[in-house]
Each structure stands twice: as structure tokens, then as C-alpha cells.
Amino acid sequence: MAILFCSSLDPAGRWREALARELPHLETRIYPDIGDPGTIDYALVWAPPPGLLAALPRLKLIASIGAGVDHILADPSVPRHVPIVRLVDPATTRLMSEYVLAQTLRLHRQDLLYEAQQRAGIWQWHEQPDPAERRVGILGLGRLGTDAATRLKANGFDIAGWSRTGKTLDGIACFSGGEGFDALLRRSDILICLLPLTAATENILDRRAFDHLPRGASVVNVARGRHLVDADLLEALDSGQLAYAILDVFREEPLPPDHPFWRHSRIVVTPHVAGAAEVRTAAPIIADAIRRAEAGLPLRDVVDPERGY
């Protein structure tokens, strides 16, 4: 019995060590050295090559090294009878909310404006609104979105959120559905995307969405690059409809060297660091899912492939 590890982003050696400590009776094989496909029961993956999972006849569980599973479902050959679990790690959630808070404070305190002034040698004060006057809209009210909303609220911001199905959160205005989406946009000075990537949310950050935001709003994308229509963002920044964009995720990662986002003065690029999974905290959670699968216990955080999250 073996675990297959396949990710070009995560540290394979550290994962193998951590899994050996947690599950000493299982061998971890690192892609592409998969050995006999018929002896692999569990797969721990980030963006596996198409066809890989379908070629494992005894596969009992697919675990995502991340909160999203779009990188798994993108492969239509992934066997539908094998349960897929996503990584729900409180440490990753905390990291993500911290990044969102840091970037929201940065936009709120006009850091990017003061940075531009510093580059130009300009000493000029700007009116500073109270955080209660700063309307932040969060797209996605799953575990990440809810945690970020709570953290921002604790720091004084005026928070609203949007999700596909209606939610109720204490002290946070919750919108849902198509009309709710437009209403959320109209009251968001800062828009934060924490949605799962599905057919319904792909390209959701497009010209139409930007046009519904108040003029001079800013956008933070910490979900997936494919939520964003790159050309529409550039146009909205250049027209002044948007002030700034802070982007941690991209259609292609690493972001290609010639991509215009790298050199745009009002775009911040970070290399997918907002809520990266950490081996130390994530390995015990993945190990627990495998133990449950071995024991035939109900799994936690199973994804609905039709819904996409």
C-alpha cells in the first residue's frame, strides 16, 4: 500500500518525511517515480498531470494540497467514484486572513499612494478615512472568506460578503445570487476574491464587475488567476475605474516574465504566498484523512465534483 505525492509547488522531501512519521506503515512515492500503479491507494496532489489519477486502479482517496480542487477537476479523466478531500487547515486559514488584513490595511492607509509619492520625492498628506467608512466586500463566504471577514471586522472595517447560496454571519451584510452580486459590488471600496474556482466563477472579475464597483475601488485576488480577466483589469486600472490591484494568483504560475502585471505601477504581484499550505500543520490533517479512509470512517471536507468545491 502506498501514497502517491504529486506537486511541482510543494516540497516533496519534507512531505515524505512528515507522512512517514504520521503513517509509518505506508510508503510515499514521489511522482514521476510511482512504481506499480496497482499498489497506490492514496494520492496527495497539486495540479496532477491529466490521466495520472485515472491510471491508478486501486485509488481510494484523492487529497488536495490546498483549499481548492479546481487543479484536480480540470482533468476530465479523474475517476468520479474516488472521493476528493480538500485541505482545511486552520494554519492556512490564519495565514490567508493575515495576508488579506495586511493588504486591506495597506490600501486603507494609502500605502501605495505614499510609495508613489516617495518615488517622486513628494511630501503630501491625504485625508485618512476611518476604517468604519471603508467598505470591504468579500467574494466567497466559505471557511476562508468567513474567517477573513471576521478578522477585518475585528479591525474596524465595514464588511459585506457574497456567496452563491445565502449565508448569515453576525455583523456582516451577506449577499447572494446575481442581484446580490451587483449590490455587493456597488458598496465595495475594496473587493477581495476568496471564491472557489468553478465554471460559474471563472472570469467573474471582469469589466462588468469592475464597472459596478465605485470609481477608484481596489481589487485583491487571493483565490485563483482564472477568476480574473487580465485584459479587463488593465483597462479598468488605466481608465481610473480601479485604483489598485493586489494579486497573489495568476492564470499561469510562475507569472511569465513578459506579463504586463509585473511592471504595472498600480499592480502588486506576490508569488502565491497568501495562504500556502505548510507541511508542519497540513501533514497531520492529510494523514488523518488517510487513516479515516483506511478505517472506513466518514471523511471530512469531501468535495462535490458537480459543485466544484
Add this chain to the structure above:
Amino acid sequence: MAILFCSSLDPAGRWREALARELPHLETRIYPDIGDPGTIDYALVWAPPPGLLAALPRLKLIASIGAGVDHILADPSVPRHVPIVRLVDPATTRLMSEYVLAQTLRLHRQDLLYEAQQRAGIWQWHEQPDPAERRVGILGLGRLGTDAATRLKANGFDIAGWSRTGKTLDGIACFSGGEGFDALLRRSDILICLLPLTAATENILDRRAFDHLPRGASVVNVARGRHLVDADLLEALDSGQLAYAILDVFREEPLPPDHPFWRHSRIVVTPHVAGAAEVRTAAPIIADAIRRAEAGLPLRDVVDPERGY
């Protein structure tokens, strides 16, 4: 009876309007149009010209438009028999703590490193410590320092503070005195200066202090420019002893166009915006001090000129 307003930094017109609403029986005169000096009872000032306050024979109260009074005490002719009150405004305190939190998060999340990478087109992830592993040291545990410490603690950082006289704060390691100063420095990955400017604290951020910090520490100065020895900071950054400095205050403000801080790649310059007084919230507090002086009631937040705060 009249109030004299004298500040080159604050909006005189808005202050006059706000004081007229609060104290309709008093006239506000804006420097240099002071009228008859013998009819001025109250002075509301930021860095008044030397000799101005000494030339007001009936002066009963000097109010600082700011938490510090160094800009008043710098004038040796200021009459010692007239009480000086400093501005203690919860809104200013909140603004200051928000700035300190924003900049601490920025250093913690390695924003300045990722910004340098963006400028160079480099996609590279860096290990992200937990905030509980990030040791933040706060110089000054007055109202501003205590509030900032509490806010940073609530956001997960490992906080310690230093003050001239010993303090006790819940969950925060408090140091005092000369040995305590060195001990605080040795455990501060991020050092934040929120001290009053006095003869004892001038030039406190010098080469000796930087040498006691862990290698690669960063410094945030939101107190006064004269706490910092500019040349020592540049040397510590250039040697790698310090990683970054975030500065909101300077020896000369506006920061002169040819000052090397403007163009240093590891110095952030903001134009004294961390905790600027806002007329809306500060005017009622100043008006209350004047009403107390008029009524002969005990004043709040009176400064000890010998101590300097």
C-alpha cells in the same frame, strides 16, 4: 478673551470653525494676526515660533495639537507658570495603532522583499513565520505605546515593551531602565519607537541601539525625527545589520528633497501621517480643556515640563 491658533501643519480655517462651534464666546485668532497680545488667554499650538508664547501676558493655558510637547518645550522662553496640556485623542491613538499594525504586518509578511522581487521580475516564495514567532519591541509604553502593544498582541505577535519607569501590562513583557533597554533590543525583530522626545530619548535610535538588535531586524519610527541618528541608520542598513526602516517622522519636515532617505530602496518614507490629529475629534477635547481652565477645574493630561511629557 481670545484663543491664539498657531500651527503651520494644521488647517487653521477648520480649527477656527470647530472652536467657534464649541466655544462661541471666544474669538480664535490665527497667527500671525494675533491682535492685542493682552487679550489672549489660551494658545493652541504646533511648533510656535520662539518667544511667541512668552509675549502673551495673560496666557492661562497652552494646548499642544499633538500627543508630544517637545515642539513647545524647545523654546526656553515658554512661561513655566502656564500649564501645558497635550492632546490625548482616542481617534489619534487608534490611527497610530492602525499604522503601526499595518507596517508591522507589512514587515512580517515580507512585503518589501516581495516588492523588490516584483521590480526585478523574480517569482520566489519565502518561508513565512507565524506571528507568534515574530518578536516586536515597542519603545514607549504611554497611551500610544500601550494601545499599539495591545493591538499587535491581538493580532498574534510576540510583544515586549520598554519604558523609562517600570510598567505592568497583561501578556506583554515590560522592560525598563538601561539594562532593560538592551534586553528589549536583543529580542526585537521589529523595533517600534513611540517614545516622547526628551533630552533622555533624543538620538536613542543610534548605532549602539541598532547593534543590539538581532541581525536583519527592522525599525519603525512614528515618534519624532530627533529620536533617530540618520547617518547611523543608513550605515546599519548598508551593512545588513538592519533589513528595513519605515519612517513617518524626520528631523526636518517636510523631509528635504536631497535627503538620502527618499531614494533608499530599504527605507519607506511617509509624510507624518501615522497619527495626525483630526479637527473633528480633537476640537471637542481641546475645547473641554479650555472650559476646564475657564471654570478653574483640574486639567487633564497636563505635561511635566521637567520630564518633557
